[in-house]
Amino acid sequence: MRAHLALPLLLIAAITLTASFAPLAIHLSPLLVAAPTCAAAVAPTRFTVVMALTASAAVVLIDWHDGLVHSPLLPIHIGALLAVSGSAIAARALHDRDLRELTQVRAVSEAAQRVLLRPIPRTLGSLRIASMYRAATAHALVGGDLYAAVRTGRMTRFLIGDVRGKGLPAVEDASVLLGAFREAAHEHETLPKLAASLERSVRRHLAEMAERDPDSAERFITALLVELPDEEETVRVVSCGHPPPLLKRRGGVTHLCVSRPAPPLGLAGSTAEAFTVDTFAFVPGDTLLLYTDGLVEARDATGAFYPVLKRAATWTWCCPHSLLQHIGQDLDSYAGRHLDDDLAMVAVHCPARSSHSPETTA
Template identity: 50%
Template sequence: MHVGQHVARVRQLWQSRHALVAIPLVLIAAITVADIRTPETIHLGPLLVVAPAITTAFAGYRLTALIGALAVGGQSLIAVFQSGFNEDHIAQLIGLTILSIFAVVVCFVRDRRTEELAQVRSVAEAAQRALLRPLPDRLGPLHIASSYLAAEKEACIGGDLYAVARTGSRTRVIIGDVRGKGLAAIEEAVTLLGAFQEAAHQHATLPALADALNRSVFRHLTQFPETDEEAQEHFITALLVEIPDHSPVARLTLCGHPPPLLLRRGQVTSLASPHPAPPLGMVELGPDIHTVRTFSFQAGDTLLLYTDGVLEARDSNRAFYPLEQRAALWTKASPKTLVQHVQQDVLAHANGALGDDAALLALQRTTAPHTRLHISDPADDDGLHGRAHEGPEQVKR
């Protein structure tokens, strides 16, 4: 939000509050005048308590205290113009004073909690920026856009993660989803992101990178106490993507994560792997079995990466969100527009209530690489819909 827009918003809020203050002031004046002009047998003074009561809905404790004092002053004015401070007027003054003090206390406690919540959210937003650093719009030959939707309305961070790293003339990307919620999930996400930023520059292939991340996550998870019954259920699904600058291809390794979507010339293709590996951190399942899949990725193509929170968004009929079908509506959109459309569509599908955090990441190649390298098109029989490419394009460890 621009500074001018922020100032205008604050000014509008200030003006609206000033307009609302007129309501209790008018009530105090009207009730006071009406009680003075009516016979002494009719007592309207107790209605003055309405003024400080409604002020608590839109004002702080200082303004509420001022309105309460004016209400007490109005009650005193009524007593002066009538029969003086008799027992009824004194009782009404005491009651009005007590209720006004109570309203001020309520506002004070509410304002303190509001300030504490604002501080907590500020810290959470700072942690969000530290955990999920804003991705650049451009990186090498790629145009990038991302989005993070927290399941909890007041939350800013969770167990979903994504990051990019430049290693020489290629870009490596990770998107993942930590099993579980809360601080433990955030801690595991931080561990994986730190390991990725370091290991991405040290390993020549995606399987080697996946193996290193798998061991790092496993070492972190073994720190759980043995008495933790859920310790063995902790893992992280992840998807690794590598896009070289000078070849019209991209490579991916799946570790228990939903496959990405390739958007090309009005078509959407799911890049499901025939040999997916288990999630990271599950070393006890056996030796490293990570594979790499190479596919055509040309200028204008877009890769849409996501976490399962997108697929698991349900509507009022408990139907899952049809991402592949909906993404086909925006195959010609820029990454930023694509992410915005999917984000809004997911929220509309789920009526604004997601069951899990959801992350989106769109990558579009913007320039044609200068190379003679050729690879089969996704529409070919042995392309993305068929078996994994063999030979130099299929690496298994």
Template identity: 50%
Template sequence: MAAQRRFAGLRQPWQSSHALLVIPVVLILVITVVDIHAPPDVHLGPALVIAPAITASFAGPRLTGFIGGLALAAQAIIGVFHGGLATTNHMVQMVTIAVLSVLVVFLSAVRERRSRQLAQVRSVAEAAQHVLLWPLPDRIGPLQVACLYLAAEDEAQIGGDLYAATRTEHGTRVMIGDVRGKGLPAIGEAALLLGAFREAAHQHTTLPTLAAGLEQSVARYLTDFEPEDEAGERFATTLLLEIPDEDPITRLTSCGHPPPLLLRPGEAVTVLVHPAPPLGVGPTGPEDYTLDVFSFEPGDTLLLYTDGVIEAREPAGGFYPFTERAAQWTDASPETLLHHIRRDLLTHVGGRLDDDAALIAIRRTTPPHPSRRHGRIIHGGGFRHSSTTSQ
């Protein structure tokens, strides 16, 4: 099936270029017929060089050379009807068409070679980007998941926004973040944070200790690679979530990141969180992070996002009304929900974002087994643990 798709993708440009080939062929026929029937002092033959020039804009050197040969043959036919090929005028015109056609074919060959090189580089870049930002599976335990990434830079599929998810012994841990900057220059910090999370998520028992571990990784990276003129200006906002399989709750620790939306039938509410400073701002320990807990029942959908979504502006300057728009699609599946948001967001900004944007939609699909209560404040372990409800 994949081979068939690749073959279809290669065949489509080939078919379109051959369809466009009708234009220069018809142009050659029209010029030839009109020139043959025109008065002797009217010479349209030099205009034949337009045909290979047009062909080079959509076809390769072979088709361009073929059209150039047709143009040269057409000039020969015109010469036969206007005094013969031995006349100086027709000889000069044929040499001119031949030289210009060869030049156009050469330029077409150079362009095609560069296009192939660009396609190869783009293919390698896309592969590298996919390795860095792994697509999330549609299903993680009892969760239905969909993700969306909109890069601000052309030809880039990722930038400074990031997300990741991993299964643990008792549930799922999710991270979404946003490093300072956008597009390709921000990939270095994003790669560091993704790698650190994928490893540390399985080593720390609580989200505050996980956040402290990520802070240490970011601090070491900045010590080694942060330019002197940007000292203190590089940081990353991060949202860490832990969704148990057996409890209808979600645990959350925010490092300066926008709070998630909780979607229930007919409403979209912002989860109340107690954010700590972003990663990289300063040394912090587990005691500096708050663990917020809120209800996440079967049928509920969590919508995680980066500031590229809520700070997107329309041409007139108005921000994207994210909460109000998301409330329109609370009954949609995660994939359909992100499809609606993507289309609506791009329409709002006029088709192009000024900053990277990432979203994750998570729906709990199976009822967990009732166990521990979750409407209380817990203190312990060297970090603050507060239970919150969305308001």
């Protein structure tokens, strides 16, 4: 940054020195407008003002050397420099104002993300967990994808979802579902009852939105509810139109496809009977990956979708955080750092029991 600040001064010094050796018929003072213009591009407003005044003094010095002190050219040279400098200073001031506003908006956005997508702890019970969120819109930190984790009793429950649509309506829908999940996860003993409670909350929200937004009837949320009991080597899953999770076991990587997925929230039934829970084995050493369709719908330059199962064989699954970092890098290399949709991921690892653990000894 200091080199950038020195550049306008070097321009003034170089032009002034060159003019002192140039023939009197060649007037170089008009070139000094480059100094404040350059300063406005790289320096704050005050520094640009200083450079404009310094360049004006250099104009007087060069025109005095050229014998133009009493010529009409001197006020013309100074007037032209001040006019250009004024425009550059005004543009820089507007830029600084917009930058301050952008910084404030970004701070509010980061605060909103922390409220909506609370960081999931690295450990819940005996599980090791990592989460990642990437927005498709440049400079956006909050979108329509969501995830949450709740520790309730002797189990850990997870939610991952994707709101139909984008922008503020999607963020509003996501906030309603997250708030409902964090409250209802402690009140309902089974996943179907929890899913039915979330469906009722989403429907009430969409009904309220219908009064001011007729298109709200077409909004819904795909969601996946996952439950991991402490005393059982199982994972229970309820799918509401969401992509199936990936399970990594010593034998390879597979999809946990549910038998009867329910419609997305907002379109599903409001009773527990409308939701089917599927149970799968989840033993020590296994890793579960929850994700939104931003992963499976990423495309390369030819338009081909990201081959999740094929690429999963190359991922590093030993650590949840390393896994998500590896997926992000692999996705960037495949899609060229461009995502057409938001992406949320949660990795859950069940550590292998040590041979010296109390359970093994018993």
